[in-house]
Amino acid sequence: MLLTRTLPALRSTAPAGRLYLRAMSTSTEPLVLSSRSPNNSVAILTLNRPKALNALSSPLFDQLNAELEKADEDDSVRAIVITGSEKAFAAGADIKEMKDKEFAEVYKRNFLGTWTKIKDIRKPIVGAVSGFALGGGCELAMSLDLLICNSRAVFAQPEITLGIIPGAGGTQRLTGLIGKARAMDMVLTGRKIDGKTAEAWGLVSRCVGDEENVVEEAVKVGETIASFGRVAVQAGKEAVNASLELPLDQGLRLERRLFQSLFATQDQKEGMGAFAEKRKPTWGDK
Numbered sequence: 001m002l003l004t005r006t007l008p009a010l011r012s013t014a015p016a017g018r019l020y021l022r023a024m025s026t027s028t029e030p031l032v033l034s035s036r037s038p039n040n041s042v043a044i045l046t047l048n049r050p051k052a053l054n055a056l057s058s059p060l061f062d063q064l065n066a067e068l069e070k071a072d073e074d075d076s077v078r079a080i081v082i083t084g085s086e087k088a089f090a091a092g093a094d095i096k097e098m099k100d101k102e103f104a105e106v107y108k109r110n111f112l113g114t115w116t117k118i119k120d121i122r123k124p125i126v127g128a129v130s131g132f133a134l135g136g137g138c139e140l141a142m143s144l145d146l147l148i149c150n151s152r153a154v155f156a157q158p159e160i161t162l163g164i165i166p167g168a169g170g171t172q173r174l175t176g177l178i179g180k181a182r183a184m185d186m187v188l189t190g191r192k193i194d195g196k197t198a199e200a201w202g203l204v205s206r207c208v209g210d211e212e213n214v215v216e217e218a219v220k221v222g223e224t225i226a227s228f229g230r231v232a233v234q235a236g237k238e239a240v241n242a243s244l245e246l247p248l249d250q251g252l253r254l255e256r257r258l259f260q261s262l263f264a265t266q267d268q269k270e271g272m273g274a275f276a277e278k279r280k281p282t283w284g285d286k
């Protein structure tokens, strides 16, 4: 009886990627856990404030940024996965940290401004979302390159219920991804949507079923990306992200220049040569 009562509680705070983690979380552990995929090519960063449903406090975000920069500089890492627990990817910015702040202070200190650093990471980042991705949690997810969720995922921008609006992409990226009508619905009513709906609306790349482990799926995606040449992968990420910022003619010009510049790489010779010789390419990342 005791076991059946405690098991769901254990499940709900377990890291979504527990298969890959070296240790379970305790209060003395870092706010972001770092581990690797079995073949070492994918860095897995797990948000680790399970009791606060991974609320994104400033110290947590600072650690996340530091781990991302470390992974970006580490040549053995070719892709990054960010995940949370089964119950919560992240339930938003830390409301308790924010609630007494004043305009002048948050403006002068650019409160939460460091959230945009994630844009500077050159390696692809795959998000693995289970449970709540609310407010800043949904915005963090949307700032990643590719999102995998499960059917237990819940996405929402509930800021309106707190007397504020989204501040890190919940009106901008969200509208680009799901369109104005649905974005207005989510931003102005705080409507929650599940993983399947998020997939149907184009908020995530893939929604896996309950029987599948979302982190395993994300790592598989990361390992697929990791199996390709890093220069082309970086160029692909840069070109797709540029489409969010540039008018079409400029975006197409940038895409064409990046495409043409890849003919200066050994990997282009290797990739096309291997195809012609019917063999597997060996990427040199140059």
Ligand code: CO8
Pocket: 051, 052, 053, 055, 056, 091, 092, 093, 094, 095, 096, 111, 112, 113, 115, 132, 134, 135, 136, 137, 158, 159, 162, 166, 167, 168
């Ligand atoms: N901040 C701080 N603590 C939180 C947060 C949060 N966002 N979410 C949950 N917690 C804490 C709870 O306070 C609680 O702590 P305690 O045990 O000490 O009381 C613990 O996590 C567990 O939460 P609940 O008991 O509420 O768990 P439930 O399963 O009953 O409910 C919910 C889960 C539905 C997720 C509920 O906790 C909830 O509604 N949370 C708040 C969600 C929310 O409103 N998020 C948006 C926050 S605002 C925001 O993200 C703005 C981002 C702007 C970024 C700008 C960058 C420039």
